[in-house]
Amino acid sequence: MDSMARPRTAPHDDDQPIDPPDDASVLPELEDAAWMHHATTFAHTSFWAVARRLPRLVREAVALAWATNRMDTVASIGLNVAAGVMTTFGLLATTTVLRELFAAGPTPDRVRSALPALVVAAAAVSARGGLTIAAGWAQARLTPQINYQVELRLFEATTAVDLAAFDDAGFAEEMDRVRDRGMGEAAWIVDHTVNLVTGVVGMLATAVAVTVIQPLLLPCLLLAAVPQAITAVRMARREYLAMLARITRRRRMWMLAHLMANRHTAAEVRAYQMRDFLLAEYRAVMAVETRAQLRLVRSQTGTRVAGATVAGLATFGVYAVLGGLLLAGMVALAAAATALLALQSARSSLGVAVVATNSLYEDALYYQDYRDFLTRAQGRVPVGGDRTVDGVETIDLDEVSLRYPDTDAPAVDRVSLTIRRGEVIALVGENGSGKTTLAKLIAGLYQPTGGTIRWDDVDAAELDPRTLGAQVAVMTQEYWKFPFTAGQNIRVGRHDRTPDHPGPDVQEAAAAAAAHDMIVGLPHGYDTLLDREFKNGHELSGGQWQRLVAARGLYRDAALLICDEPSAALDARAEHALFQHLRRRPDRAVVLITHRLANVRHADRIFVMDRGRLVQEGNHDELMAAGGLYRELFELQASGYRAGTTDAASH
Numbered sequence: 001m002d003s004m005a006r007p008r009t010a011p012h013d014d015d016q017p018i019d020p021p022d023d024a025s026v027l028p029e030l031e032d033a034a035w036m037h038h039a040t041t042f043a044h045t046s047f048w049a050v051a052r053r054l055p056r057l058v059r060e061a062v063a064l065a066w067a068t069n070r071m072d073t074v075a076s077i078g079l080n081v082a083a084g085v086m087t088t089f090g091l092l093a094t095t096t097v098l099r100e101l102f103a104a105g106p107t108p109d110r111v112r113s114a115l116p117a118l119v120v121a122a123a124a125v126s127a128r129g130g131l132t133i134a135a136g137w138a139q140a141r142l143t144p145q146i147n148y149q150v151e152l153r154l155f156e157a158t159t160a161v162d163l164a165a166f167d168d169a170g171f172a173e174e175m176d177r178v179r180d181r182g183m184g185e186a187a188w189i190v191d192h193t194v195n196l197v198t199g200v201v202g203m204l205a206t207a208v209a210v211t212v213i214q215p216l217l218l219p220c221l222l223l224a225a226v227p228q229a230i231t232a233v234r235m236a237r238r239e240y241l242a243m244l245a246r247i248t249r250r251r252r253m254w255m256l257a258h259l260m261a262n263r264h265t266a267a268e269v270r271a272y273q274m275r276d277f278l279l280a281e282y283r284a285v286m287a288v289e290t291r292a293q294l295r296l297v298r299s300q301t302g303t304r305v306a307g308a309t310v311a312g313l314a315t316f317g318v319y320a321v322l323g324g325l326l327l328a329g330m331v332a333l334a335a336a337a338t339a340l341l342a343l344q345s346a347r348s349s350l351g352v353a354v355v356a357t358n359s360l361y362e363d364a365l366y367y368q369d370y371r372d373f374l375t376r377a378q379g380r381v382p383v384g385g386d387r388t389v390d391g392v393e394t395i396d397l398d399e400v401s402l403r404y405p406d407t408d409a410p411a412v413d414r415v416s417l418t419i420r421r422g423e424v425i426a427l428v429g430e431n432g433s434g435k436t437t438l439a440k441l442i443a444g445l446y447q448p449t450g451g452t453i454r455w456d457d458v459d460a461a462e463l464d465p466r467t468l469g470a471q472v473a474v475m476t477q478e479y480w481k482f483p484f485t486a487g488q489n490i491r492v493g494r495h496d497r498t499p500d501h502p503g504p505d506v507q508e509a510a511a512a513a514a515a516h517d518m519i520v521g522l523p524h525g526y527d528t529l530l531d532r533e534f535k536n537g538h539e540l541s542g543g544q545w546q547r548l549v550a551a552r553g554l555y556r557d558a559a560l561l562i563c564d565e566p567s568a569a570l571d572a573r574a575e576h577a578l579f580q581h582l583r584r585r586p587d588r589a590v591v592l593i594t595h596r597l598a599n600v601r602h603a604d605r606i607f608v609m610d611r612g613r614l615v616q617e618g619n620h621d622e623l624m625a626a627g628g629l630y631r632e633l634f635e636l637q638a639s640g641y642r643a644g645t646t647d648a649a650s651h
């Protein structure tokens, strides 16, 4: 029995081991996820190095917020500064109140004379509260607006780049990283910057108040605040490094969790009875992870105890200094009492600033990825020419090649052929021979890496990509199940149809693809949502989806129709109906790719591909007479049918 098949723990939930060994996992290690890219950079940067980069980061964040909404930017920073001023006023007024209360004389007189300062102190506290709330409001308003702008810019870029960009591993990885991490960081860096400003303003406000009261108290304030700052930095770093050390395990946990609670994997997990295997893996990883978390909690508590002890000693020192100043008559009792209040305020502001600094630096690294990606994507937007296209007579391929990035052999190798309006041509050949790639080149989805494609004698590179794309409809074998209604799934084939370009309506196209009756039979007909993950959503079978995809292609009603295995999942009746509609039409050229060679018998010309090269060309009869690859493949298929017929006859 191999190790994959053997559950390492007992199969039932109630008799599982509590503490499996550290190396219990049998699955291979996973590489770092794309979004982890900068984690190690951050882990190896000291807090002071981070602090040195702060001015630049703050400038960038403010520029981003400014570009998004000026009013909210000014409000979230300005109101925080105003709240800081109120802190200063509040502390100064409090000193006056205390001074009056500690003065000699009858209590009613002391309270009366403290009253004006008390009113000022109360007003300052209320004003600070109001300003802080208003600043928080402006700050919270910025987040969704920034997210909106940043996401929109990203998706404008990802939908504009050429298809080949998605075959470029570097580009795809950057895109994933930006989607997973960089995009969300934009709002965070603004948020952390505003927090940083709030913390720094809070500290400055306190420092100003303390300086006005008694400059000698300022060093005391710093003395008390430093241990707390060090503890906060150490805790944040320790947590981060622990997270980094655990990340491989955590990724495995997420992956397993996804496999065990996912509609798309549910059937296979059951069919292969993978439950025990997955649960055993999960328990093994979880046990180690839980132990690591417990260790972190313990060490964090240790850091906190050490920090609190040092902070307590520092506070004791501050009290001692204050006592000394009091005894020496260098500071009044009221001022000393206010200094203690200031100390509390400075501590909380410092905490906010330290956490914001740490977060800001890491987030900024990922945000930079986002900006780099946008620049890179801009360079991949197809430019094309400005000559518009409206219909086509001939498409000529002259020695056309395409080599995918990072591959040795070209997928399409010096192919020359002509497609004429009114014709049906077929591309046939074995798996991987380059048919789909050639079809994508003809459709303008890829630019050739060699040779030329000409539309009515004009190099396709000189044509406006939008108008060229409008001439082409592709029924692909790798269709995506759009989570739209059945009607929308067809209508997206030409979502911008105008009265100048009338075409078949949705129901006509569906009928032509043998999809109409199937759609009418759905719970809400054409308005049935085709995604079970949503309420009232409905699931279609593979063949039903393929009919819908064919309907979409026919609804698009383009001058060039490319059908890549349009009937692989269709039953015989639906296939027959579809091919009736893929016959010759004077206003259209059809490129048909299929392995069911019976379907290409009536094509005007058949092109046979082998390892990227065009090896044969002719109609069915010519190719059968010539012998070679086409005849070999055709006879292999036909022999299967003949054998079935002979068997049936002999029974």
Ligand SMILES: Nc1ncnc2c1ncn2[C@@H]1O[C@H](COP(=O)(O)OP(=O)(O)OP(=O)(O)O)[C@@H](O)[C@H]1O
Pocket (backbone or CB within 6 Å): 167, 404, 405, 407, 411, 429, 430, 431, 432, 433, 434, 435, 436, 437, 438
């Ligand atoms: N996006 C891609 N990146 C790199 N290589 C690719 C890509 N798509 C296809 N290929 C490779 O190019 C070659 C031709 O693939 P293509 O899909 O064009 O063949 P095909 O004739 O349509 O195959 P099938 O009959 O299996 O659909 C194959 O070797 C394939 O591995």
